Each structure stands twice: as structure tokens, then as C-alpha cells.
Amino acid sequence: MQPVRTRSKVLYILLISGFFAILGSTMSKSPTLPLYARDLGLGREEIGLVAAASTVTGIIVNFASGVLSDVYGRRKLLKMSGFVFLTAPPLYFLAGNALTLAFVRVYYGIATAVFVPVSFALISDTYPEKKGTFMGFLSSATLAGRALAPLIAGSIIYFLGFSVVFVLCSVAGLIVFALTFRLPVPDGKPERFEFTFNDNLLLIGLLDAAVYMAYQGIETFLPLLYYLQGKAWLSGLILSLEVGVMAIVKPYAGYLSDRVGRTRPIIGGMVLVGAAMLTFSLASSLPLVIVGALSFSVGASLSEASTKPLATEVSKLHGAALGFLESIKDIGQALGPVIIGILGFSRGFTFIGLFGIVALLVFVVRFGLRGPQISKNR
Incomplete structure (x- = not known):
């Protein structure tokens, strides 16, 4: 088992990362996405399809990212998700129609679909006897980001416009990306991967x-x-x-x-x-x-x-x-x-x-x- 100090470090990094990851990703869509899509001239049907794009990504990527983290380790996958959190928001500036905006949402959706299952898996690895308690803390950190995001994004859009929201989303992604490099390097190698359906x-x-x-x-x-x-x-x-x-x-x-x-x-x-x-x-x-x-x-x-x-x-x-x-x-x-x-x-x-x-x-x-x-x- 890891030393107490190392486990505490992992927990704090995941709590802070979880807050900023979900804060940034939620700011980019609530209430930003439908308003930005309407500003681009998209109709209701197109806005609905764009909004669903990241959910479809999650259905596919969640399981794949969990499997890959079992094979290659949690740290590598979390660093990858941090990179996407950082680089996805600026792509909104390049979106000009429903197809390109949907592509941005698909790409951004990869970040959350990787971060959520892998971070919870790391909590399970780190606190095997108290995983329920500390998974609960991580859930609360992400929910805090989710709750604050619409208020922050809506206020910024009203006073400063969409550009500032996307920049702040990228800043939140930068914090997540930087924190993933602070995660301890695991000892040894991941166990041999043998998947069977359960x-x-x-x-x-x-x-x-x-x-x-x-x-x-x-x-x-x-x-x-x-x-x-x-x-x-x-x-x-x-x-x-x-x-x-x-x-x-x-x-x-x-x-x-x-x-x-x-x-x-x-x-x-x-x-x-x-x-x-x-x-x-x-x-x-x-x-x-x-x-x-x-x-x-x-x-x-x-x-x-x-x-x-x-x-x-x-x-x-x-x-x-x-x-x-x-x-x-x-x-x-x-x-x-x-x-x-x-x-x-x-x-x-x-x-x-x-x-x-x-x-x-x-x-x-x-x-x-x-x-x-x-x-x-x-």
C-alpha cells in the first residue's frame, strides 16, 4: 500500500483536477453551447444534434479509456485527458457550422469520458478499504464545478461575450493538465490484462x-x-x-x-x-x-x-x-x-x-x- 502522504497527494490532485475539469467542460456547454450555436445561425434540430455529440462520444470512449488505463496505467490516460481539456476550447473559435461545432463537441467529450472513469479507478486503487468515502468526495468536487459553471458562464457571456468563456475553459484545462504531471509515478507494472465479460x-x-x-x-x-x-x-x-x-x-x-x-x-x-x-x-x-x-x-x-x-x-x-x-x-x-x-x-x-x-x-x-x-x- 502507498504511504499516507502519497495517497493524500493523489486525493488532493484528483479533487482539484475534478473540480476544474468539470467546471471548464460544463461552462463550454451550459448555457454557452445553445447560445453560441444560435449565434452561428444553427436551427433547433442542428443544436440538438450538436448537443448530443459529446454524449455519444462518452458511450464509446468511457469503456475504452477504462480498459486502456488498466493496460497502460492511470497517469498516462489522465495526462491525455488533461491535454484535451486544454486544447478543445480554442477550437470553438474555428467552428462555423453544425458539422465543425459537432466535431469540437466530440473532441471535448473525449476529455470527460477519459477523466471520469480513470480518476475514480485511481481512487479505488489508492483507497481500497475506503473507496466509497473518497469516491464520494471526488463526486462532490465534480458536482461543485457542475453547479457553478452555468452561473459563471452565463454572467461572462452577458457582460464580456463568448470568447472570454472559451479562454477560461482552456485555463481550467491547463490547470488539469499541469496537475496530472504531479501525480506519483506508480511502482512496478500494471497487472497482466485479462478481460472477460462480467x-x-x-x-x-x-x-x-x-x-x-x-x-x-x-x-x-x-x-x-x-x-x-x-x-x-x-x-x-x-x-x-x-x-x-x-x-x-x-x-x-x-x-x-x-x-x-x-x-x-x-x-x-x-x-x-x-x-x-x-x-x-x-x-x-x-x-x-x-x-x-x-x-x-x-x-x-x-x-x-x-x-x-x-x-x-x-x-x-x-x-x-x-x-x-x-x-x-x-x-x-x-x-x-x-x-x-x-x-x-x-x-x-x-x-x-x-x-x-x-x-x-x-x-x-x-x-x-x-x-x-x-x-x-x-
């Missing part, structure tokens, strides 16, 4: 997919609920509250997961997510919407704080496991708005809630109430 990971991934179906569905359609129409500030406040609660709860949820096991927090969390979706489907007043948002935030935090460490415990290949989870999560995130768009608010939110409960029931049937037996050498 169907337990698919079940765990379905839970995350359900959570992010719900998350993206809420984020996309909450402002369109009839009693929030024309009140963008209020819908923004509710969404910020949702992210803020998740940032606060996740470290505690991870600590709970380390203490009582992974399964019970997952069960409690997914029940809360299902209840939140039912609340949204029946919501006829603002208080019910707020209750649903808070219920979702706590439930999602409880579940996700356990699914990530559990994935590293059912698979010896931590990078591949977490990359696979991120890919499944991105599929769910992409499907959420589509499902609600097709089925409507009430039936769409209900469907997503039922999907999460069914995934939970299959998980419990497979793993039992106490979860899988984890060998200590993993």
Missing part, C-alpha cells in the same frame, strides 16, 4: 442508467412544466438545489456504503429515485416538484455512491469496470429525454421510475440483500 457489471450499470435517465429527464423537462413556464430563474434554482444536495450527500453516502455494505444503500437510494419519479409524474404544484427533486438528489447519491465501488469489487479490472458503468450511464442519460419526449411528462417519468425499480428487483434477486461476497484480494 454480467454483474451489466446489472449494476442498469441501476446507474435508470438514475441518469431520471436526471437528464428532470434537467431537460423541468423548465417546461406549466407552472414553471416563464420562470426560468425558479427552474434554475430548483436544478441548482438538486445538484447542491447531491454534492453534500455523496461523501456521507460513500462513508455509509463503506460501513454497512453496498447493497442496502443501493436499495434505499433506488426506492427514493422511483418515488421521486412518481412524484414528478403526479406533481400538480410547486411543493411537490421540490419534494421530488430533493428525493431524487438523496436517492441518486445513495445509489451511485455504492454502485461505483461495488463495480470495482466484482471485477479485478477497476478501469474497465468503471468505464463500462460510465458507458451504460451515458446510454441512460441519452434515453431519458427521448422517453419523456415520446410518452409525455406523466407516463415518461412513471416509466423511468418503474424501470429503476425493476432493475433494482433484478439486482436484489441476483445479489441478495447482503450483496455479493467480495474477496479481499480484489
Whole structure:
């Protein structure tokens, strides 16, 4: 095991890097991307396709980056992601149409798709006995960046224009890139790579997919609920509250997961997510919407704080496991708005809630109430 000082250094570097990585990448898209695309003359359909480009990248790259980090080491992959965080924002200046803007989003999407699974895998390697707790801290750092980004970017666009936003995104990328060189060089060589498909990971991934179906569905359609129409500030406040609660709860949820096991927090969390979706489907007043948002935030935090460490415990290949989870999560995130768009608010939110409960029931049937037996050498 690494010395305490070395482990602390890794943790601090990842927390700071995680904050600036997600701050910069989120500033480039929320609310910047649709406004910049409209300024370029793109229509709604083109803006939707451009916005989806980075998500599609994540579905493919998340798993690949996790596997590559198992083969070549976490440090090399994190340095690569830092380079993309640094170099992607200036490319916005060269975009002049939907195709070139989509290319920029695809390239930028590589950075996040590499950074997220590999950084969590490094946390798992560094803190094998307390991975839930410290994965929770890393999640909170990224959520803090995600919560602050729209406010910062929106204010800068209003007062100074798009150019300053893209420059600041690149500065954030420079900080991430520089910090990756401060990561300790690992001792020895990575273990021999032997990948076999683990169907337990698919079940765990379905839970995350359900959570992010719900998350993206809420984020996309909450402002369109009839009693929030024309009140963008209020819908923004509710969404910020949702992210803020998740940032606060996740470290505690991870600590709970380390203490009582992974399964019970997952069960409690997914029940809360299902209840939140039912609340949204029946919501006829603002208080019910707020209750649903808070219920979702706590439930999602409880579940996700356990699914990530559990994935590293059912698979010896931590990078591949977490990359696979991120890919499944991105599929769910992409499907959420589509499902609600097709089925409507009430039936769409209900469907997503039922999907999460069914995934939970299959998980419990497979793993039992106490979860899988984890060998200590993993």
C-alpha cells in the first residue's frame, strides 16, 4: 500500500483536477453551447444534434479509456485527458457550422469520458478499504464545478461575450493538465490484462442508467412544466438545489456504503429515485416538484455512491469496470429525454421510475440483500 502522504497527494490532485475539469467542460456547454450555436445561425434540430455529440462520444470512449488505463496505467490516460481539456476550447473559435461545432463537441467529450472513469479507478486503487468515502468526495468536487459553471458562464457571456468563456475553459484545462504531471509515478507494472465479460457489471450499470435517465429527464423537462413556464430563474434554482444536495450527500453516502455494505444503500437510494419519479409524474404544484427533486438528489447519491465501488469489487479490472458503468450511464442519460419526449411528462417519468425499480428487483434477486461476497484480494 502507498504511504499516507502519497495517497493524500493523489486525493488532493484528483479533487482539484475534478473540480476544474468539470467546471471548464460544463461552462463550454451550459448555457454557452445553445447560445453560441444560435449565434452561428444553427436551427433547433442542428443544436440538438450538436448537443448530443459529446454524449455519444462518452458511450464509446468511457469503456475504452477504462480498459486502456488498466493496460497502460492511470497517469498516462489522465495526462491525455488533461491535454484535451486544454486544447478543445480554442477550437470553438474555428467552428462555423453544425458539422465543425459537432466535431469540437466530440473532441471535448473525449476529455470527460477519459477523466471520469480513470480518476475514480485511481481512487479505488489508492483507497481500497475506503473507496466509497473518497469516491464520494471526488463526486462532490465534480458536482461543485457542475453547479457553478452555468452561473459563471452565463454572467461572462452577458457582460464580456463568448470568447472570454472559451479562454477560461482552456485555463481550467491547463490547470488539469499541469496537475496530472504531479501525480506519483506508480511502482512496478500494471497487472497482466485479462478481460472477460462480467454480467454483474451489466446489472449494476442498469441501476446507474435508470438514475441518469431520471436526471437528464428532470434537467431537460423541468423548465417546461406549466407552472414553471416563464420562470426560468425558479427552474434554475430548483436544478441548482438538486445538484447542491447531491454534492453534500455523496461523501456521507460513500462513508455509509463503506460501513454497512453496498447493497442496502443501493436499495434505499433506488426506492427514493422511483418515488421521486412518481412524484414528478403526479406533481400538480410547486411543493411537490421540490419534494421530488430533493428525493431524487438523496436517492441518486445513495445509489451511485455504492454502485461505483461495488463495480470495482466484482471485477479485478477497476478501469474497465468503471468505464463500462460510465458507458451504460451515458446510454441512460441519452434515453431519458427521448422517453419523456415520446410518452409525455406523466407516463415518461412513471416509466423511468418503474424501470429503476425493476432493475433494482433484478439486482436484489441476483445479489441478495447482503450483496455479493467480495474477496479481499480484489
